[in-house]
Amino acid sequence: AQTVTQSQPEMSVQEAETVTLSCTYDTSESDYYLFWYKQPPSRQMILVIRQEAYKQQNATENRFSVNFQKAAKSFSLKISDSQLGDAAMYFCAYNTQGAQKLVFGQGTRLTINP
Amino acid sequence: GAVVSQHPSWVICKSGTSVKIECRSLDFQATTMFWYRQFPKQSLMLMATSNEGSKATYEQGVEKDKFLINHASLTLSTLTVTSAHPEDSSFYICSARQALNQPQHFGDGTRLSIL
Numbered sequence: 001a002q003t004v005t006q007s008q009p010e011m012s013v014q015e016a017e018t019v020t021l022s023c024t025y026d027t028s029e030s031d032y033y034l035f036w037y038k039q040p041p042s043r044q045m046i047l048v049i050r051q052e053a054y055k056q057q058n059a060t061e062n063r064f065s066v067n068f069q070k071a072a073k074s075f076s077l078k079i080s081d082s083q084l085g086d087a088a089m090y091f092c093a094y095n096t097q098g099a100q101k102l103v104f105g106q107g108t109r110l111t112i113n114p
Numbered sequence: 115g116a117v118v119s120q121h122p123s124w125v126i127c128k129s130g131t132s133v134k135i136e137c138r139s140l141d142f143q144a145t146t147m148f149w150y151r152q153f154p155k156q157s158l159m160l161m162a163t164s165n166e167g168s169k170a171t172y173e174q175g176v177e178k179d180k181f182l183i184n185h186a187s188l189t190l191s192t193l194t195v196t197s198a199h200p201e202d203s204s205f206y207i208c209s210a211r212q213a214l215n216q217p218q219h220f221g222d223g224t225r226l227s228i229l
Binding site: 033035037042043044045046047050091097100101102104105106107 | 148163
């Protein structure tokens with residue numbers, strides 16, 4: 001069964017600095033998708049970034065980028081120039097190509113210190 | 115783009131009543147919608163997957179007679195919590211997906227409190 005593990009329940013960073021959130025996953029599939037979702041205190045789930053496993057190039061969305069290491073089954077999220085609005089729960093998620101459902105990690109609570 | 119509206123955002127009702135939650139994709143057609151439950155400080159727990167025009171597929175341990183799901187159109191799915199009890203109090207979130215390999219887009223969630 002596929003699993004997603006976020007080993008950092010909580011992280012904190014100073015405003016304007018860079019922080020990296022870890023995510024590892026377990027799968028025997030070769031084609032799949034990885035996602036990072038953000039859940040602020042409002043509890044809305046917001047898609048931050050998406051990575052297709054067949055792409056070697058790491059996905060980037062403005063201040064958010066990923067380090068995708070397929071062989072190591074690692075998918076970390078780097079947030080540059082952290083802002084107060086980045087404070088949220090961050091969930092890593094996975095689904096195989098053709099699969100119906102997402103598998104979520106346990107989440108990492110990110111605090112931004114002013 | 116890819117906006118999902120969920121209504122109501124908060125509902126309080128008496129034990130024994132039924133509560134209906136709506137999930138609408140506003141600017142795209144959703145072939146598949148998902149319903150999740152989230153307990154405080156925990157991750158999302160998938161309850162069921164709903165394809166338009168088909169019966170929902172429930173996850174193991176989720177009572178299909180308790181949580182009725184209808185996906186009658188490509189833009190609307192509903193979750194009805196029947197004969198709700200205090201243990202059903204939780205945060206329920208829906209998501210919608212346009213096609214198989216597209217990301218899920220989430221509604222704002224519904225906080226359900228059963229007295």
